[in-house]
Amino acid sequence: MRRRWGVAFGLVVAVGIPFAFVAPSGAAPTGPDALRVDLDEILADPRLAGSHAGVVVRDPATDEVLYSRQAAARATPASNAKLLTSAAAMEALGPDYRFRTEVVTGAQQAGPVLLGDLHLRGTGDPTLLAADYDRLAEQVAAAGIRFVQGGLRTDDTWFDDVPLGTGWAWDDEPYYYAAPVSALTASPNTDFDAGTAIVRVSPTVEGAPAEVRLDPATDVVRIENRTTTSAEGEEPDVLVQRDHGGSRVVVSGTVPAGAEPVEDFTTVPDPSAYAADLFTRALAAHGVRVRNAGEGTAPEGARVLAERESIPLRELLVPFMKLSNNGHAEVLVKAMGREVRGEGSWAAGLEVLTERLGELGLSPEVLRLVDGSGLSTMDNVTPEQLTVLLDNARQRPWFPAWYDSLPVAGVADRMVGGTLRNRMAGTAAENNVRAKTGSLTGVTSLSGYVTTAGGRELVFSVVFNDFVSGSPKDLEDAIAVRLAEYRGAEDQPRGRTRVPQPRIQRDDPATGIDEGALECSWVKAC
Numbered sequence: 464m465r466r467r468w469g470v471a472f473g474l475v476v477a478v479g480i481p482f483a484f485v486a487p488s489g490a491a492p493t494g495p496d497a498l499r500v501d502l503d504e505i506l507a508d509p510r511l512a513g514s515h516a517g518v519v520v521r522d523p524a525t526d527e528v529l530y531s532r533q534a535a536a537r538a539t540p541a542s543n544a545k546l547l548t549s550a551a552a553m554e555a556l557g558p559d560y561r562f563r564t565e566v567v568t569g570a571q572q573a574g575p576v577l578l579g580d581l582h583l584r585g586t587g588d589p590t591l592l593a594a595d596y597d598r599l600a601e602q603v604a605a606a607g608i609r610f611v612q613g614g615l616r617t618d619d620t621w622f623d624d625v626p627l628g629t630g631w632a633w634d635d636e637p638y639y640y641a642a643p644v645s646a647l648t649a650s651p652n653t654d655f656d657a658g659t660a661i662v663r664v665s666p667t668v669e670g671a672p673a674e675v676r677l678d679p680a681t682d683v684v685r686i687e688n689r690t691t692t693s694a695e696g697e698e699p700d701v702l703v704q705r706d707h708g709g710s711r712v713v714v715s716g717t718v719p720a721g722a723e724p725v726e727d728f729t730t731v732p733d734p735s736a737y738a739a740d741l742f743t744r745a746l747a748a749h750g751v752r753v754r755n756a757g758e759g760t761a762p763e764g765a766r767v768l769a770e771r772e773s774i775p776l777r778e779l780l781v782p783f784m785k786l787s788n789n790g791h792a793e794v795l796v797k798a799m800g801r802e803v804r805g806e807g808s809w810a811a812g813l814e815v816l817t818e819r820l821g822e823l824g825l826s827p828e829v830l831r832l833v834d835g836s837g838l839s840t841m842d843n844v845t846p847e848q849l850t851v852l853l854d855n856a857r858q859r860p861w862f863p864a865w866y867d868s869l870p871v872a873g874v875a876d877r878m879v880g881g882t883l884r885n886r887m888a889g890t891a892a893e894n895n896v897r898a899k900t901g902s903l904t905g906v907t908s909l910s911g912y913v914t915t916a917g918g919r920e921l922v923f924s925v926v927f928n929d930f931v932s933g934s935p936k937d938l939e940d941a942i943a944v945r946l947a948e949y950r951g952a953e954d955q956p957r958g959r960t961r962v963p964q965p966r967i968q969r970d971d972p973a974t975g976i977d978e979g980a981l982e983c984s985w986v987k988a989c
Contacts, residue, residue, distance in 0.1 A: 479677035494952045498945070502530050504959045505804055506940045515928040517846040520946060522921055524644060525855045529949075537829070537843035538928045541901030542787045542982055542984050543908040544837030544844065549784060549829075549868070551819035551851055552795040553861040555803055557653040558777035562588030562646075567771035569762035570613065572606075580613035581753065581768075582761035583742055585647030585735075585809070586621045586795040588773045589657035593679035593741050595771055599746035602769030610752050615743055616759030619735045621646035621806035622797045626734075629809065630839030639728040640985035641838060644793045649732035649741050652680055655782050657790045658734045660684065662703045662714060665724040666692045669730070673718045680744070683737045684712045693717040696878065703727040728987075739890065777861070780868035784899065785881030786984040792835035801955050809834065824855040837901060846924035849910045869911055872882060872896040872943065877919050882984050886965040891916065891947035898923075898943065902936075904980040905929055909939040917951035937964045 492500055496630020498520075515531040552560075558720045563586050581603070585591075616911035626643030627636060635641040642658030651661045660680040673690040682703065701716040712729045720763050731737045739756045772778070776795075783791035793809075799809030799819075807851070810905060831843040856862050870881030873893030877884060883902040887893055898911025923946060925939045940962040948957065983989035 478920060491793060492956060494954050495527070496954045497950055497954045500956045501945050501958065502942060504562050505807060505938055505945070506532065508935065509921060510930055510932040510935045511927065511938070514930040515972065516928070517926040517928075518942065519846040519850045520921055520923045521850050521854065521888060524919065531847075534843050534847040535829070537666060537831070537845055537904045539840050539925045540837050540842055540844045540905065540926060541790075541903045541906045541908050542837045543849060543899055543901040543910050543924075544799055544832060544835065544842050544928065545705055545787065546769065546849060546852060546899050546910060547820060547825075547832065547844070548792045548816060548835035549780060549824060549865060550856055551816040552776065552799060552857075553780075553859070553865055554819040554986055556795070558864055559859045560776040560798075560802075562586050562590070562773040562794075563593075564588050564771045564773075565767050566603055567761050567765035568671065569765045572608065574611035576767065577608050577611045580616045580758060580759060581608075581611045581649065582616045583724055583739060584618040584621075584761050585645075585738065586801075587644075587646045587648075587798055589648060589650060589769075589788075589790055589794055590655045590773045590779065591648065591657075591738070591771070592653070593745070596738070596741045599769040599771055600742060600749045602829075603746060604751050606768050608751055608768075608846060611746075611754065612651050614755040614757060614759075615739055615746075615753045616748055616897075617647055617735045617739045617762045618762070619645050619647040620760050621801055622789050622819055623977055624792075627835035628836070628839055630833055630841035633707065633915040634840055635838070635979065637730055638788050638985075639730060642730045642790050643732070643734055644790060644797065645734035646797075647738045649679070649738050651728075653778075653782075655791070655864065656728065657794070658737070659728045660728050660737075662686075662688055662712065662727045662729055662749055663724050664699075664701050664718050665720045666720045666724075666822060668692060669720045670692055675714050679739060679741060681731070681740045683731050683740050684710050684843070685735060687713045689713060689715040690851050691717050692766055693719045695720045695722075699725045699726060701725045705732075706731050709734070721803060728949045749989060754982040768853055777864040778905065780887070781878055782865060784868035785870055785878055787840050787882055787900065787982045788879070789836035792837075792876065796835035804888065820852070823859075824851050826851075838903075840906075846910070846925075848928050849924040849926075850922045852922070853910065853912065866897060866912070867959065869897040869899055872898070872940075877989070880989075882982055884989055885889055885983070886936070887944060887962060889964060890940075890944045892940070892944045895947050896943045899983060901926075901980070902934065902982045905931070907934050907936050909936075909943065913943055913946045915946060915949040915951065917949065917953075919949075919951065937962050940965065 481907035520530040697719040796812035799815040801807035804811040869882035874886035901908035
């Protein structure tokens with residue numbers, strides 16, 4: 464049965480008062496009361512003083528609220544917003560949805576000469592690799608074309624031309640996790656980090672500049688090499704910075720002689736131009752010459768020379784959710800807008816997302832979402848509504864694929880453990896808790912499922928905002944572990960559950976961002 468928890472419940476908890484209990488005189492609390500004692504102790508950590516700490520724990524089988532604090536108070540969710548986006552996408556697009564990329568032309572062909580333009584038309588596929596553009600070029604060559612008399616024209620009009628989300632920080636723009644969104648793009652790897660390229664820095668000889676290459680090779684960014692090869696045995700120290708709003712990428716620092724190459728990522732300023740560059744290179748490799756490349760909408764009724772479909776959405780969910788890929792969230796928002804409203808924009812997509820959340824039992828009027836990834840600090844959700852989603856999603860036919868896409872605590876495999884692979888290992892939560900993480904400066908969140916020691920599956924949401932300490936992820940973990948240890952009516956207080964601080968990625972002050980406050984996958988630390 465679909466659950467819908469509304470304002471009446473929210474008024475009880477909005478002031479931040481946890482459920483209280485009264486134990487018989489001299490008796491130790493048991494059952495849910497024992498659990499509340501321990502969760503209260505975890506949340507009494509001084510790092511949370513003056514901050515927002517929203518926590519909801521529910522038993523979906525009974526509708527019992529086992530714990531509630533600031534349940535209806537809105538907070539920035541960070542990447543917990545991806546729970547909402549992914550569920551809405553499964554509703555609106557379906558688990559079998561695929562992105563389609565085509566090479567089309569409206570021109571006639573005279574022998575090996577195409578007497579007009581060749582159009583590369585995209586619908587937002589974030590999984591396109593250089594090898595996929597090579598296969599498209601191979602299909603064009605197989606059609607007998609050797610020279611394009613017109614030019615290569617990129618058609619990215621399936622989406623609008625707004626590349627960055629509302630409320631995204633201007634100084635995030637050059638970094639991997641804030642790559643521009645386009646209907647035509649490319650990825651450098653099978654994590655499908657669309658709109659980025661890998662910068663590979665290899666040592667040469669001590670005292671000489673290191674060798675800097677892009678993977679895949681492309682001219683859409685210009686490398687300025689300021690690196691030096693340092694003495695063998697030293698630690699590498701490489702910084703990759705793209706100019707804000709520009710195409711220059713400055714690579715500086717040192718890499719020791721004899722060491723393995725150092726890899727980092729840069730975003731590209733124009734994903735459509737990136738796709739065109741890769742495709743032009745692939746065409747040349749297959750003996751197809753084009754005069755020039757630029758933008759241009761494909762004509763109506765153009766014939767298809769080559770085509771490629773992405774993996775289905777149910778498979779894309781794995782890198783999307785396990786690795787908390789922001790770009791995947793945003794293309795899904797725009798795809799929802801295009802497929803349902805005929806407009807590939809954030810505005811249209813978020814309307815569809817909001818409608819689908821309402822159908823899933825949420826109360827959209829208490830939420831604010833301006834993007835799909837949670838990168839914007841303007842997003843607001845409540846832990847109560849996140850648990851509504853987690854509960855009601857269980858009734859949907861797409862739930863098994865969605866559930867499997869969530870990171871699994873303590874499992875080392877990246878495509879299983881994801882952003883939880885280095886957390887809660889060796890505890891009752893290991894290979895048990897399945898939950899979505901979220902991290903921004905002053906924000907951390909964890910919402911998902913846990914099976915208790917008594918065999919009950921609970922849904923929970925933890926959203927911390929406005930702390931000024933280091934990220935209190937260990938408190939999220941302590942709550943999740945305590946839930947995994949819960950034994951129902953026979954439960955006894957255990958005291959504060961101590962969980963090691965998750966391994967936090969090293970912050971490099973030179974980058975101007977706090978890597979330790981971001982999702983570990985965004986800086987390739989997990």
